[in-house]
Amino acid sequence: MRSPWEAVIGLEVHVQLATRTKIFCRCPNRFGAEPNSLVCPVCLGYPGTLPVLNRAAVDLAARLALALGCEVQPLSQFARKNYFYADLPKGYQISQHDRPLAERGALPLSLHDKRVRIHRLHLEEDAGKLLHERPGGGPLEGHSYVDFNRCGVPLVEIVSEPDLASPAEAEDYLRTLHQVLLYTGVSDGNMEEGSLRCDANVSLRPRGEARLGTKTEIKNVNSFKNVARALEAEIARQSELLDAGGEVVQETRGFDAERGETRPLRGKEDAHDYRYFPEPDLPLLALTAERLAGLATALPELPWRRRARFISAYALPEADARELTATPALADYFERCVAAAAPTPPRTVGNWIRNEVSREVKERRLTIEAALAPERLAELLALIDSGELSASAAKSVFAALWQGDETPRAATRRLGLAQIQDAGQLASWVNEVLAAHPEQVAELRAGKEKVLGFLVGQVMKRSGGRAAPQQVRELLRGALAGAPVAPPS
Secondary structure, three states, X not given: OOOOEEEEEEEEEEEEOOOOEOOOOOOEOOOOOOOOOOOOOOOOOOOOOOOOOOHHHHHXXXXXXXXXXXXXXXXXXXXXXXXXXXXXXXXXXXXXXOOOOEEEEXXXXXXXXXXXXXEEXXXXXXXXXXXXXXXXXXXXXXXXEEEOOOXXXXXXXXXXXXXXXXXXXXXXXXXXXXXXXXXHOOOOOOOOOOOEEEEEEEEEEEOOOOOOOOOEEEEEEOOHHHHHHHHHHHHHHHHHHHHOOOOOOOEEEXXXXXXXXEEEEEEOOOHHHHOOEEOOOOOOEEOOHHHHHHHHHOOOOOHHHHHHHHHHHHOXXXXXXXXXXXXXXXXXXXXXXXXXXXXXXXHHXXXXXXXXXXXXXXXXXXXXXXXXXXXXXXXXXXHHHOOOOOHHHHHHHHHHHOOOOXXXXXXXXXXXXXXXOOHHHHHHHHHHHHHHOHHHHHHHHOOOXXXXXXXXXXXXXXXXXXXXXXXXXXXXXXXXXXXXXOXXX
């Protein structure tokens, strides 16, 4: 039965920018250092210190905003967001409020025919991190540690409009946004390290109505899949509550991944709770038209445009193009392989990369940059195209190529996998198979075409998989048409 309720979802995504130093000081921006080793009086909020804005952070934020089609403002303003928490040494966070860096953009989803509007994108500094267990594991007894290394790491917060209608669309939005981060080089988007963090807002309303229901916010979900799972759980919870005549309370909730349910954390704050006011130690952020034009000109080909080009230029199916443009490194590797392997069809090249190359890379725990050189893959594919190597034998050669610098042709010879194309030898095997399987020959003469595959397989078996299958097929058809297949005397 169709639910009478429909979901309305908006996402707030925090992205750590890939700068060398923090946003307001020169402390390194690096993950994994010893706790509290990457700090200074500025990021710890000592009295009398002054922030100095990191130009590279501004450029990366504006670059991302332009990639998302946002209107980047020539003037924006920093503000103090006041709240008390143990990981916030200043007692406030330097952020942007009523004058953000950018507004009104859109992100086209990869798997759904939808453009999700971006409400705003603004700059801010990160807070520290509370540790509720001992380094290396084990519970703490009634207290927590705090690591201030993350304080002052530059962030952008990207706030979508409530355009998402399902958990699947929300996951698609996050994965597509993650692609944009990689393509633009703005961030590594590593959710495990906290480079990308997501808060999800969700409400339900009667299906078909325009009025929004009461929303809840699910904080700090740690993976793409868990965002979808958390939303599914919260939608189910709200549906059950509304079906019973209850009311949804506006609040912030967490997601218990093990139990697959959300649970309340605190009441939801509004903007006035943070007592925003302009940051007195920073002037207005001014971006000239020339600076923005330079950033726009330097934008790379974005994932949805590269995917469309792969479909049109290389005649790839949409699913193949989507997989091959998942990361800029993979898309670059594919194009280098296509160029090296011409005239092998791009779809054939793509199939090898999506299957054989990807499997080897995964099993060896390598990046695609460390995969088999495009020129070596191209030589292997050329051996298949020329008939010197069967597609099945090529997989064995391919695996051997990862062991050293041997060429595909040399590996083929060493492994004894070159296809046998000698007409006399092939004819001998065909005659043996025809003589050994008179029933199948009769069935094939009677019109049962699928039997031909069986007979080809028998020849391949006798040849140890080295017979050229197309020649074998032609010889078998010739024999059934009355042509002699015996080798010449």
